[in-house]
Amino acid sequence: MSNAAIIIDAEPEPQPRKQIAVAATTPSDLLAMAVQQGADLDKLQKLMDLQDRWEANEARKAFTVAMTGFKAEPVRILKRKNVSFTTRDGEKTSYNHAELSDITDAIGPALAKHELSYRWNIKQEGSNISVTCILTHVRGHFEQVTMNASPDASGKKNAIQQVASATTYLQRYTLLAITGMSTKGMDDDGRGTAQEEMDASELDWLSKINDAQTVEECQAVKNEMLSAYDDVPKTLKGAYNTRIRDLKASA
Numbered sequence: 001m002s003n004a005a006i007i008i009d010a011e012p013e014p015q016p017r018k019q020i021a022v023a024a025t026t027p028s029d030l031l032a033m034a035v036q037q038g039a040d041l042d043k044l045q046k047l048m049d050l051q052d053r054w055e056a057n058e059a060r061k062a063f064t065v066a067m068t069g070f071k072a073e074p075v076r077i078l079k080r081k082n083v084s085f086t087t088r089d090g091e092k093t094s095y096n097h098a099e100l101s102d103i104t105d106a107i108g109p110a111l112a113k114h115e116l117s118y119r120w121n122i123k124q125e126g127s128n129i130s131v132t133c134i135l136t137h138v139r140g141h142f143e144q145v146t147m148n149a150s151p152d153a154s155g156k157k158n159a160i161q162q163v164a165s166a167t168t169y170l171q172r173y174t175l176l177a178i179t180g181m182s183t184k185g186m187d188d189d190g191r192g193t194a195q196e197e198m199d200a201s202e203l204d205w206l207s208k209i210n211d212a213q214t215v216e217e218c219q220a221v222k223n224e225m226l227s228a229y230d231d232v233p234k235t236l237k238g239a240y241n242t243r244i245r246d247l248k249a250s251a
Helices: 027-036 041-071 100-113 159-179 200-211 215-228 234-250
Strands: 081-086 092-097 116-125 128-137 142-149
Touching: 041 100, 041 116, 041 128, 100 116, 100 159, 116 159, 128 159, 142 159, 142 200, 142 234, 159 200, 200 215, 200 234, 215 234
Parallel strands: none
Antiparallel strands: 081 092, 116 128, 128 142
8 A cells, every 4th residue: 555645735824014114204304395396485384384383283292291200200399387476366376388499399300300391470560460380391382370469468578578478479389280289288378468379179270271282171171160169269260361362372
């Protein structure tokens, strides 16, 4: 009996598909090609506008990534300042609060680690002091929060000290608001300084207003505030109006 070989046709093994590298074309590339091809001024202007919008969007995304990294940092804002005094009723009052230096010392290094920096714009018109805290990413995108107050006439401060006290108060709270940070049990040392005291819940609303990226998102936050408050605090109304104005201007 002869041995017969049995041959079974097998399916060929699938070959891995070749990966085709596709180079992303940016508005900058299109602009360079248009220049080489001798495009007219109108076309070049449109491409330059497109490039500006593309860079602004990339900067905004980089800002969001940086803020996400910052929020993950173990930042602790310590209340190092102790205040103790006797009230008009003869009662002793004592509390601790975080000074501006406590906040900047805690927040500054964490912001710098993620290529973020802050600054303030300060204006005074009559008895109104306006402080705007601007948080900027190295790529150029920035967010800001504005608060207003009257000079702090409490105690025996002279005119300059009254302005300085109110300004420092607003610097502290605008920095906390723009970064979405807060101290545990917000201090009450601003009695008589700000038009309305800021508590942790108001800081959360300010953070939501500032995080809104479109007019619609900002208006949605406003609707939420109207549901949460019988009368929305003036600080939140001011922050909302400022954010809406900035969003409309950027659009």
